[in-house]
Amino acid sequence: MKAYVFPGQGAQFSGMGKDLYDSSEQAKALFEKANEVLGFRITDIMFNGTADELKQTNVTQPAVFLHAVIGAITLGADFKPAMVAGHSLGEFSALVAAGAMSFEDGLRLVAIRANAMQKACEAAPSTMAAVLGLEDEVVERICEETPGVVVAANYNCPGQLVISGEVAAxxxxxxxxxxxxxxxxxxxxxxxxxxxxxMEPARAELAEAIEKTNIQNPICPVYQNVVAKGVTEAAEIKQNLISQLTGAVKWTQSVRQMIADGATHFTEIGPGAVLTGLVKKIDKEVTTENL
Known part of the structure; x- marks a missing residue:
């Protein structure tokens, strides 16, 4: 069974998506539609921008989304997922690829999400930290015992967890x-x-936009970050998407559940190869590839 996975923020690089734009008329039309929807030529920054330009939140998130989603769409009939998942931002790519929302709606939500997150970051000093070499339960316990706001945020693979919260905490x-x-x-x-x-202020802002968006039942289960299981009902997808900004990315748990549900082959679509690396750390037996 084939599972497709979609990366999140941090996978961007200068030149991303240019091969798609140059080799496919369908991809070119979608990139130009994205420029129109966003109100600026994001393609110029994706194809020729500096690392600093690509790091801007209002660029990074739509850029990674576009590379991944257009990559999936241009596969055409070859895109036959048994299940999909995305890491954080990548969940929006997964939902569009699986037909739960339109390309334009997905892009609009990603743009709103990026701007809302930027505002929340500016409102209160906060940060994240990577923790290597401890059991999840130990990390969770220490976060709970530490004064202030600090939580386990990204369960990336066994022994690799990211915590998130107030700087001092x-x-x-x-x-x-x-x-x-x-x-x-x-x-x-x-x-x-x-x-x-x-991220509560950003969650509230994004929730309003998600509620107004037409979300349909996808063509296959979408393994959502906050629940780490396959979801096929549009109403449940909406609620999980709203919870995602303040909830943990349960990537380890999601991949394990996908494998338990029959996934044998994982294909990562989009920039980079971070997720296939994590999948291999979660289970060495599965086959992985990058497109």
């Missing part, structure tokens, strides 16, 4: 995690505390 948790035996507890160069209660 994350720094204190890192000290405690190292004392508990973490190989590393490293503050990440990110703008804020994604997938934590610090």
């Amino acid at each position: 994350v720094e204190k948790a890192c000290e405690n995690l190292k004392a508990a035996g973490a190989k590393r507890a490293l503050i990440l160069p990110v703008g804020g505390a994604f997938h934590s209660p610090m």
Whole structure:
């Protein structure tokens, strides 16, 4: 059974998507439609922009989304997923690829999400940290015991977890995690505390936009971040998507559930190869490829 996975923020690179634009009239038309929807030529930045230009939140998230979604659409009849999933932002790509929402609606939501997250980051100092070499339960317990807002945010693969929250709380948790035996507890160069209660203002803003968006039942189960199981009902998809900004990305749990449900072959569509690397760390037996 084939599973398709879609990357999140951080996978961007200068030149991303240009091969698609140049080799497919369908892709070119979709990229130009995206320029129209966004109100600026994101393709110019994707194809020729500097790393700093690509790091701007209002560019990064739509850019990664576009590369992934247009990559899936241009596969045409060859795109036959038994199941799909996306990491954080990638969940929007997965939903569009699986027919749960239109290309334009998905892009609009991603743009609203990026701007809302940027505002939430500016409203209160917050950060994230990567934690290596500890059991999930130990990380969760230390976060709970640390004063202030700090939570487990991204369950990327066994022994690799990202925590998120207030700057002081994350720094204190890192000290405690190292004392508990973490190989590393490293503050990440990110703008804020994604997938934590610090994103509540962004969640509220995005929720309003999601409620107004036409979301349909997808062509296959979408394994959503906050529940780590296949979802096929539009109403449930909406609620999980709204919860995602303040909820954890349960990637390890999602991949394990996909494998338990029959996935044997994982294809990552979009920039980079981060997710196939994580899938291999979760289960060495499955086949992976990148498109």
